Amino acid sequence: MATIKDLSLRCGVSVSTVSKALNGYQDISEATRELIIRAASEIGYFPDANARALKMKKTYNIGVLFSTLSNHGLRNEYFAHILASFKERAAKRGYDITFIEHNIGNRKMTYLEHCRYRNFDGVFIACAEFGDPEVLELVNSDYPVVTIDHAFNEAISVLSDNVEGMRQLTQHIIDQGHRKIAYIHGTKSSVTHNRLVSFNNIMKENGITIPEEYFKEGIYRSAESAEELAVRLLELPEPPTCIIAPDDYAALGVMNTARRMGLKIPDDISVAGYDGISVSQALEPKLTTIKQDTDKIGAEAAKQLINLIESPMTTSLDNIYLKVQLVKGGSVRNLNTI
Incomplete structure (x- = not known):
């Protein structure tokens, strides 16, 4: 040896x-x-892992909380890329990752109890119900914590610039001549709030008033929820000319509904998404969306968490915003040419 x-x-x-x-x-x-x-x-x-843990007073093991909110789970492309990038960066720094569970064998325990049982050095919250008391207990514990897609005062948060992303997307749709723009937004969170604020501000800047019925609360990354809400929007006496979905998976649901109703995209209804997953660009027409850099999100989350673990007194609990990119697909019609 x-x-x-x-x-x-x-x-x-x-x-x-x-x-x-x-x-x-x-x-x-x-x-x-x-x-x-x-x-x-x-x-x-x-x-020797045990010898190293005793000497360094660290286990070199990071707990990852991924409590899926949809049926896609780890097969969800958005989270799969983030987790793969996080794991790769953590491994380069000598850390393993372990998923946080509610059960160890036949023993049921809280997220925090699992972390203490495994003696994790820190925690990465990748996907969770952020208002869950167990999640809040974990965030408020003495563990170093990094989150994505949600901001806590007690943790480092790695976020895409949702204000700028929604500004770019909405302004592009307006520039294409649309004034009747509906927005299916996600459930309550800092991400949802920032996107809604940005959407409303851009509308106001362009002198556009959006009726209340054009706003629908959906579920992030749920095509099924978006399909139901799209029906309600498209059956309005004065339907929108464009529907913005909370993400690309939801946009697929909107497109499915439109096609079932005999509508062509973008001739009869325009659709936009958010995330920039690869399948969105394999569609016909390609989806207009905002691309988030999932690889960078995962790598930055690992970097920040390990810095917080190893140098807590020189690592501040900040929100870190990453740039996004507008992808101009063919799913938004240019009404200025009509």
């Missing part, structure tokens, strides 16, 4: 440098860290 001394000789560095690189110390360059990690893999060196 390879030893840490074997690894130091292989890399031409001291045993101390090897130890620091494998244990995530910040005073080791990224190039040296990658060299040592690659060499460790090549010679089959694995540090």
Whole structure:
């Protein structure tokens, strides 16, 4: 079995440098860290996890809370990319991830109890009902916590710039000549609030008044919910010319409903989404949407959480906003040419 001394000789560095690189110390360059990690893999060196935990007072294990709110679960492309990127970045820093569950064998426990049972170093909340008392208990605990898609004062939050994203999307639709724009928004959250505020502000800036019946509350990433709400919108005495869905999965539901009602997209009804998942660009017509950088969201969440674990006194609990990109598909008709 390879030893840490074997690894130091292989890399031409001291045993101390090897130890620091494998244990995530910040005073080791990224190039040296990658060299040592690659060499460790090549010679089959694995540090003793128990010895390392005792020495460093860390388990190098991060708890991931993914309490799915839809039937898609981990197959949901949006979350799958985020989690894959998070895991990859965490692994480079020497951390494993474990999903937080309610049950260990036959024993039922809260999220916080599971974290304490596993002795996690920190927690990443990827998908959850953020108002759930168990989630709030976890956020308010002494664990370092990073969330996505929701902001807490007690945690670092990694978010796409939803205000700017909705501004770009809505203004593009208006520039295409639309004035009757309906918005199926998600359930109450900081993401929903910011998107709604941005939507209403852009409407006001363009002198457009949207009737109350054009606003519908749906469920994020639920095509079924969007289908039902689309029927109500399209059956209005004065239906909208464009429907914005809370995300691309929901936009698929809107498009399905429109087609069942004999409507063509975008000739009879325009549809826009949010997220920029790959399937949205495989449709005909391609979906107009806002692309979120899911790989960057996951990588940034891992970076911030590990910084909070390793350097809590120099890592502030901030909201981190990432840029988004407008994708101009063919699902929004240009009414200016009529």
